[in-house]
Amino acid sequence: MTDIGNGLLQLVPRAEARQSMKDFKSDQEVRWCPGCGDYAILAAVQGFMPELGLARENIVFVSGIGCSSRFPYYMNTYGMHSIHGRAPAIATGLATSRRDLSVWVVTGDGDALSIGGNHLIHALRRNVNLKILLFNNRIYGLTKGQYSPTSEVGKVTKSTPMGSLDAPFNPVSLAIGAEASFVARTIDSDRKHLTEVLRAAAEHPGTALVEIYQNCNIFNDGAFDALKDRQQAEETVIRLEHGQPIRFGAGLGKAVVRDPATGDLAVVTDTDENESRVLVHDAHAASPATAFALSRLADPDTLHRTPIGVFRSVERPVYDTLMADQLDVAHELLGKGDLGALLAGNDTWTVAG
Amino acid sequence: MAYVIAQPCVDIKDKACLEECPVDCIYEGPRKLYIQPDECVDCGACEPVCPVEAVFYEDDLPQELSAFRTADREVFDGLGLPGGARGHAPLAADHAVVDAVPAPSTT
Ligand SMILES: Cc1ncc(C[n+]2csc(CCOP(=O)(O)OP(=O)(O)O)c2C)c(N)n1
Ligand code: SF4
Ligand code: SF4
Ligand code: SF4
Ligand SMILES: [Mg+2]
Numbered sequence: 280m281t282d283i284g285n286g287l288l289q290l291v292p293r294a295e296a297r298q299s300m301k302d303f304k305s306d307q308e309v310r311w312c313p314g315c316g317d318y319a320i321l322a323a324v325q326g327f328m329p330e331l332g333l334a335r336e337n338i339v340f341v342s343g344i345g346c347s348s349r350f351p352y353y354m355n356t357y358g359m360h361s362i363h364g365r366a367p368a369i370a371t372g373l374a375t376s377r378r379d380l381s382v383w384v385v386t387g388d389g390d391a392l393s394i395g396g397n398h399l400i401h402a403l404r405r406n407v408n409l410k411i412l413l414f415n416n417r418i419y420g421l422t423k424g425q426y427s428p429t430s431e432v433g434k435v436t437k438s439t440p441m442g443s444l445d446a447p448f449n450p451v452s453l454a455i456g457a458e459a460s461f462v463a464r465t466i467d468s469d470r471k472h473l474t475e476v477l478r479a480a481a482e483h484p485g486t487a488l489v490e491i492y493q494n495c496n497i498f499n500d501g502a503f504d505a506l507k508d509r510q511q512a513e514e515t516v517i518r519l520e521h522g523q524p525i526r527f528g529a530g531l532g533k534a535v536v537r538d539p540a541t542g543d544l545a546v547v548t549d550t551d552e553n554e555s556r557v558l559v560h561d562a563h564a565a566s567p568a569t570a571f572a573l574s575r576l577a578d579p580d581t582l583h584r585t586p587i588g589v590f591r592s593v594e595r596p597v598y599d600t601l602m603a604d605q606l607d608v609a610h611e612l613l614g615k616g617d618l619g620a621l622l623a624g625n626d627t628w629t630v631a632g
Numbered sequence: 633m634a635y636v637i638a639q640p641c642v643d644i645k646d647k648a649c650l651e652e653c654p655v656d657c658i659y660e661g662p663r664k665l666y667i668q669p670d671e672c673v674d675c676g677a678c679e680p681v682c683p684v685e686a687v688f689y690e691d692d693l694p695q696e697l698s699a700f701r702t703a704d705r706e707v708f709d710g711l712g713l714p715g716g717a718r719g720h721a722p723l724a725a726d727h728a729v730v731d732a733v734p735a736p737s738t739t
Contacts, residue, residue: 304633314677319655322673468655470671471715494654496677509718 287408287484287597291333291381298329305355311346316467316493320414321353323473328356331381331481338381341370343395345387346421347414347493364395367402370409375599381481384411389419392428392448403457405598406485413450413488414467416495417502424498431580436498451574451590454488455567461487462570463589467494468507472518472587479589485597505582517576519588521562525573527584534558535576544572546584562592633690634669635678638700641665641686642733649678649687656716659708661723664730666707668714703727 303325311317328338338356342348344363351358361369366384374382391399391413402409418436419425425438429450433442454462461483465476473491480487492503505515517527517535525535526549534549536556547553564570570591577585609616637649642664650658650665657671658678667678669690679687688694693701707727714720 309674311675313680314652314654314675316654318673318675470655496654509716 287378287600288331288333288381288482290378291337292379294332294334298332298335300326300329302335303328303355305353307352309353310349312497314496315346316416316495317347317350317414319467319470320412320473320491320493321350323470324412324477325354326470327474327477327481330478333381337379338383339370339373340383340385341366341373342385343387343390344421345390345414345419346495347385347387347416348390348421350385364390364393365398366390367395367398367407367409367411371402371405371407371598374408375602378408378599378603382409384409386411386413387420388413388415388417388427388429388450392450392453396428400453400457403454403459403486403488406460406595407598408485408600410480410483410487411489413490414493415450415490416493416499417447418495418499420495420498430499447579449574449577449579450488450490452571454490455571455574455591458567459488459591460485460593460595461589462490462574462591463487464490464492464585464587466492466503466506466587476589479592483592484594503582506585506587515581515583515585517584517586519560519562519573519586519590521560521589521592524557524559525586526557535573544569544576546576562589564591565593567591633674634672634704635667635674635676636669636688636690636693636701636704637665637667638686638688638693638697639733640684641682642730643736644684644686646683648681648683650717652677652681656718659714659717659720659723661707661726661730663726663733664703666704666723666727668708669705670708671713671715699729703729 335356340351340354340356340358342351342360343366348360351360359369366386370382370384373380386395415429417427417429419427424436426434426436426443428448430443430447432446435442451462451464461480463476463480465473476489480489494500494503505511513529517525519525527533532549533546534557535544536547536553536558538545573586573590645665654675654677655671655673657668659666659668690701707723
């Protein structure tokens with residue numbers, strides 16, 4: 280029977296002894312710029328891993344190219360610093376052929392959405408059992424500060440001296456559009472929230488896309504300050520929790536409702552009259568429509584009304600499982616194959632010299 | 633692992649480090665600032681900005697200042713992980729190691 284449920288983590292061997300954060304630190308010197316948000320994400324991931332209790336030999340971090348993609352060096356697990364934009368493709372091969380591995384992808388906004396955009400959307404639609412951590416600093420960090428596919432319109436950089444012309448991608452919208460089964464957003468400096476999101480992603484059977492807002496303090500400093508400053512954050516951050524009415528603002532005085540005329544979402548002042556209209560967040564809704572609408576609430580320039588948390592978490596058949604089932608059926612019908620014989624074939628040519 | 637604020641900060645406290653910390657884990661005490669070692673993510677941003685070179689990576693702390701590693705850890709006993717200095721009142725008291733540092737002479 281096809282297992283679309285929670286059994287997938289159980290295929291990964293457990294650690295023999297209790298682990299601590301230290302077990303997940305490698306002996307490599309961490310070489311990001313001092314103050315980079317990547318340090319905070321690394322610490323959160325290393326701090327969270329012991330909770331999973333998986334054998335380190337069965338955990339793999341696959342990255343592409345970029346500052347963020349140096350991540351695998353610093354994890355005391357298996358890892359691969361792979362090809363620009365291709366981490367989802369490599370990880371797909373690994374996850375489908377080795378279901379006893381917990382496979383994580385670390386990618387940047389440039390890596391995932393410029394050169395790797397195609398690989399990303401196909402991994403998402405296939406629902407491969409991957410956990411994709413997309414470090415979004417809205418800039419190319421490694422190559423010293425060119426605008427990226429998530430930079431705001433008009434971004435002035437060395438490559439766009441008069442301001443960028445491109446409309447940015449919203450990675451959460453993109454992932455929901457590709458019908459990703461799990462989509463979440465969190466922030467580098469909010470250790471507690473980041474850890475909660477990692478936990479939910481790790482438990483999800485299928486592709487989990489986690490967008491992590493990450494400060495590049497050298498080339499795009501303060502990009503997410505509107506969400507980090509305690510006072511501003513009350514007005515800018517919408518914390519999504521499954522089953523809870525969506526309220527935010529000082530004293531939770533604002534609420535998200537559905538506009539009856541357009542069907543779209545709107546923000547209103549929370550009053551007794553509209554109390555019953557306040558949208559209750561349903562991350563498990565089969566249709567991605569409301570999750571998509573939530574992802575459009577944020578203003579890409581000011582970041583006002585930015586939802587964080589799990590937008591969507593639904594179960595649907597996992598590619599790895601479907602493929603394993605197909606192989607089982609093929610074995611049953613045709614017996615175990617012989618790859619060597621297949622490659623040699625029985626219809627060969629000899630090239631005469 | 634964590635960064636540690638040692639003796640040179642005592643009674644200086646210009647707070648340059650505090651501005652730099654991306655996770656807001658540097659807390660103010662009456663005479664010194666303290667790094668919450670379990671919240672510090674080892675990013676190193678605080679170290680180069682300190683005008684009196686008070687900040688050290690834990691492993692690089694000179695032998696004679698090693699008590700400050702204990703001070704930065706123990707001062708948070710009972711406070712746990714406060715989750716950011718900005719929403720937190722300054723620490724009410726210094727660690728004994730800091731109390732033992734003589735006050736600057738006024739002459
Ligand atoms: C095939 C190829 N094209 C372009 C580059 C140059 N390059 C290196 S990293 C990068 C983008 C990095 O941006 P991002 O993925 O956002 O990572 P960050 O450094 O910001 O973490 C580019 C364009 C490359 N290394 N290889
Ligand atoms: S360039 Fe930016 S993203 Fe890259 S290590 Fe430095 S601060 Fe981090
Ligand atoms: S920068 Fe140095 S002297 Fe100033 S508060 Fe920080 S540790 Fe103390
Ligand atoms: S090393 Fe980084 S995280 Fe730790 S106290 Fe210094 S600035 Fe903060
Ligand atoms: Mg980037």
